[in-house]
Amino acid sequence: MRHILSVIFENKFNAIPRIAGLFSGRAYNMNSMSFGLGEDPETTRATITSEGDDQIIEQIAKQLNKLVDVIKVVELTYEPFVERELALVKVQSSPSTRAEIMQVADIFRAKIIDVSHKTITIEVTGKEDKVNAIIEMLQQFGIREIARTGIVALKREFQKESS
Amino acid sequence: MAEKKKTDENLMTGSEILVKALVEVGVDKIFGYPGGKVIGLYDVLFRTPEIQHILVRHEQGATHAADGYARATGKPGVVVVTSGPGATNTVTGIATAFMDSIPMIVFTGQVASGMIGNDAFQEADIIGITRPITKHSYLVKDAAHLSQIVHEAFHISVTGRPGPVLIDLPSDILAQKTSYKPCVEMKIRGYNPTYKGHSQQISKAADMLNSAKRPLIYAGGGVNIGLAADELSEIAIRGHIPVTTTLLGLGAFPEDNPLSVGMVGMHGTWYANMAMMQCDVLMCVGARFDDRVTGRLNHFSPASRKIHIDIDPSCISKNVSVDIPIVGHVKEILPDMLKKIKPADSETWLNTIAQWKSEHPLTYKQTDDVIRPQYVVERVAALTDHQAIVVTDVGQNQMWAAQFYGFKRPRQILSSGGLGTMGYGLPAALGAAFGCPDDTVVCFTGDGGFQMNIQELTTAVQHRIPLKIVLLNNGYLGMVRQWQELFFGRRYASTVLAEGNPDFMKLAEGYGAAGIRVSRPDEVDDAIRKGLKIDDRPVVMEFLISREENVFPMVPAGASLDEMLEAGH
Ligand SMILES: Cc1ncc(C[n+]2csc(CCOP(=O)(O)OP(=O)(O)O)c2C)c(N)n1
Ligand SMILES: [Mg+2]
Numbered sequence: 263m264r265h266i267l268s269v270i271f272e273n274k275f276n277a278i279p280r281i282a283g284l285f286s287g288r289a290y291n292m293n294s295m296s297f298g299l300g301e302d303p304e305t306t307r308a309t310i311t312s313e314g315d316d317q318i319i320e321q322i323a324k325q326l327n328k329l330v331d332v333i334k335v336v337e338l339t340y341e342p343f344v345e346r347e348l349a350l351v352k353v354q355s356s357p358s359t360r361a362e363i364m365q366v367a368d369i370f371r372a373k374i375i376d377v378s379h380k381t382i383t384i385e386v387t388g389k390e391d392k393v394n395a396i397i398e399m400l401q402q403f404g405i406r407e408i409a410r411t412g413i414v415a416l417k418r419e420f421q422k423e424s425s
Numbered sequence: 426m427a428e429k430k431k432t433d434e435n436l437m438t439g440s441e442i443l444v445k446a447l448v449e450v451g452v453d454k455i456f457g458y459p460g461g462k463v464i465g466l467y468d469v470l471f472r473t474p475e476i477q478h479i480l481v482r483h484e485q486g487a488t489h490a491a492d493g494y495a496r497a498t499g500k501p502g503v504v505v506v507t508s509g510p511g512a513t514n515t516v517t518g519i520a521t522a523f524m525d526s527i528p529m530i531v532f533t534g535q536v537a538s539g540m541i542g543n544d545a546f547q548e549a550d551i552i553g554i555t556r557p558i559t560k561h562s563y564l565v566k567d568a569a570h571l572s573q574i575v576h577e578a579f580h581i582s583v584t585g586r587p588g589p590v591l592i593d594l595p596s597d598i599l600a601q602k603t604s605y606k607p608c609v610e611m612k613i614r615g616y617n618p619t620y621k622g623h624s625q626q627i628s629k630a631a632d633m634l635n636s637a638k639r640p641l642i643y644a645g646g647g648v649n650i651g652l653a654a655d656e657l658s659e660i661a662i663r664g665h666i667p668v669t670t671t672l673l674g675l676g677a678f679p680e681d682n683p684l685s686v687g688m689v690g691m692h693g694t695w696y697a698n699m700a701m702m703q704c705d706v707l708m709c710v711g712a713r714f715d716d717r718v719t720g721r722l723n724h725f726s727p728a729s730r731k732i733h734i735d736i737d738p739s740c741i742s743k744n745v746s747v748d749i750p751i752v753g754h755v756k757e758i759l760p761d762m763l764k765k766i767k768p769a770d771s772e773t774w775l776n777t778i779a780q781w782k783s784e785h786p787l788t789y790k791q792t793d794d795v796i797r798p799q800y801v802v803e804r805v806a807a808l809t810d811h812q813a814i815v816v817t818d819v820g821q822n823q824m825w826a827a828q829f830y831g832f833k834r835p836r837q838i839l840s841s842g843g844l845g846t847m848g849y850g851l852p853a854a855l856g857a858a859f860g861c862p863d864d865t866v867v868c869f870t871g872d873g874g875f876q877m878n879i880q881e882l883t884t885a886v887q888h889r890i891p892l893k894i895v896l897l898n899n900g901y902l903g904m905v906r907q908w909q910e911l912f913f914g915r916r917y918a919s920t921v922l923a924e925g926n927p928d929f930m931k932l933a934e935g936y937g938a939a940g941i942r943v944s945r946p947d948e949v950d951d952a953i954r955k956g957l958k959i960d961d962r963p964v965v966m967e968f969l970i971s972r973e974e975n976v977f978p979m980v981p982a983g984a985s986l987d988e989m990l991e992a993g994h
Contacts, residue, residue, distance in 0.1 A: 271615060
């Protein structure tokens with residue numbers, strides 16, 4: 263099962279390698295890892311997706327917490343959360359396919375951000391499966407390059423009153 | 426002009442700042458080895474009478490010596506080495522300390538900041554190399570940070586679950602002149618180990634123990650490191666609870682107490698392993714359900730409900746899931762628990778264990794033509810009144826020392842448990858002797874492991890340290906040979922040392938140590954007595970032992986704890 267861990271840490275020298283190194287050193291599964299400055303400029307937030315049973319994920323969270331630079335680890339899996347991923351997809355295009363590609367982009371509410379005679383670059387944002395879906399749809403035209411950010415996620419605050 | 430001169434005089438070099446900070450945190454001994462990038466630092470140490478620098482003969486020796494010093498005294502061990510090869514030579518010692526949660530600070534020289542990354546002469550990315558085996562590490566970027574970093578590093582190393590911390594010192598930082606900025610406060614936002622145990626969990630655990638019929642305490646190195654042996658004993662005695670320990674937990678409960686069931690695990694006692702399998706409540710204190718302890722995991726202690734006390738939350742439910750986890754420091758938790766402990770109704774259980782002890786004691790075959798290693802350990806124990814600090818190497822010698830010495834007090838045995846590092850014994854014994862000069866320090870070692878850091882004999886001779894080195898010479902890499910005998914059709918591939926072994930007596934002599942060789946059982950006592958009397962240099966007591974002696978009981982790898990091979994197998 264896919265799990266999402268949100269990790270806040272002090273952005274000190276060596277902190278990112280220590281976090282990444284845990285996954286290789288302890289043979290933990292890691293699907294994506296994204297980093298960006300947190301709400302406090304001295305911290306960074308990592309969003310990590312991993313596969314595994316609950317026990318492994320608990321171990322990962324504990325091991326992350328043990329790192330001196332790590333301030334907080336939140337496992338989002340069992341909480342309501344919002345997630346997004348951004349991808350740039352560079353697709354081969356010709357005058358005959360251009361319209362069709364743009365249509366696909368439209369359906370996914372993706373943006374065209376660059377066009378050349380032979381390519382179109384599309385920016386898409388959404389949940390991981392939406393990004394996967396558009397990539398699959400674009401496959402038929404020939405994908406030149408893909409750059410994905412990996413997932414970022416936050417706990418969802420708005421919740422229906424539980425009855 | 427005059428004012429400018431004054432401020433110049435107030436400036437200190439990075440090396441001076443570092444040493445001042447070391448004095449501040451109470452360092453009085455450093456184990457190390459100089460080199461190009463740390464000559465300036467050594468120059469400052471040279472004129473710092475508060476700190477004794479002990480020149481080892483290999484950087485691995487420095488780390489093991491610092492480790493032995495830390496295990497014996499409870500204070501962090503300190504190491505200084507140069508960049509590149511000096512730094513990489515510390516890796517095994519750091520990993521050894523990391524696996525056994527030993528506080529240690531390692532200072533490594535580094536090429537100048539501007540050169541890092543250029544493959545400069547004697548450059549090594551030691552921070553990268555040691556990342557998975559350190560609790561934390563620092564690359565110093567400004568000499569003004571040094572005092573802060575040193576204070577933080579020591580704090581991190583000794584608190585929570587202790588461990589090694591590495592500080593990498595670029596040469597330009599050591600030379601940099603700046604004013605001393607003292608460490609005013611430590612604020613490490615992500616580091617806040619839990620000390621106090623959850624009181625409800627503690628009550629629940631006490632209730633569980635009080636109502637148990639077959640309770641068992643399984644104590645590990647955490648009790649020794651956490652200085653909580655007395656607190657543990659009180660619980661065991663008041664609660665009528667038998668105690669088994671891990672290798673690193675030996676000494677945390679006196680083995681001559683009737684409640685002691687000795688060591689558990691692969692080479693634990695028969696009765697400890699059976700008790701593990703049959704207890705109905707198991708309380709693990711400062712141990713981590715290591716595979717050498719549990720045997721086959723899915724058949725480990727099947728009848729018990731489990732309590733686990735540990736300062737490191739990641740140790741809890743890692744290998745074995747437990748019913749009552751308690752995160753915190755043993756020294757805080759055990760006294761809280763003691764208040765709630767009542768005598769359990771464990772008489773039948775204690776009788777069963779007593780019977781097991783008489784039916785399946787630790788034994789060996791005594792002979793009068795050839796020396797049995799177990800006999801040597803027993804005699805050393807008797808003639809040192811079970812009071813020596815015992816340091817072991819790794820292999821059969823380690824297990825015989827663990828099984829037959831009879832430990833009475835915490836921090837009495839120093840052994841590489843987690844990593845199983847051959848070559849640990851001699852340098853660790855050296856470090857222990859520097860830390861506890863009034864104690865007798867005995868090092869049990871093998872003919873293989875002794876040669877892995879034998880150069881430290883020089884260091885011991887130079888400082889006239891009367892180490893008692895008990896070399897159990899079987900002419901084999903004995904522990905590996907035992908596995909080959911039992912599981913690989915007696916094919917002794919690359920485990921025969923006999924033909925190639927040096928003359929250990931000449932070797933001892935060459936180093937300036939005393940040497941005593943013993944080949945007959947009736948000479949053993951005299952030799953030990955003679956060796957114990959030598960007080961001005963180390964002595965190598967070489968015992969030519971029964972060559973194919975095995976360590977029993979043995980839980981074969983992957984077997985369950987109650988599937989032991991016993992002596993006479
Ligand atoms: C550095 C290192 N290399 C290899 C091993 C594997 N090993 C474990 S015990 C052992 C044999 C040790 O032989 P010796 O020192 O003579 O001790 P004995 O078992 O004979 O008492 C070996 C090779 C190890 N533990 N450490
Ligand atoms: Mg041997």
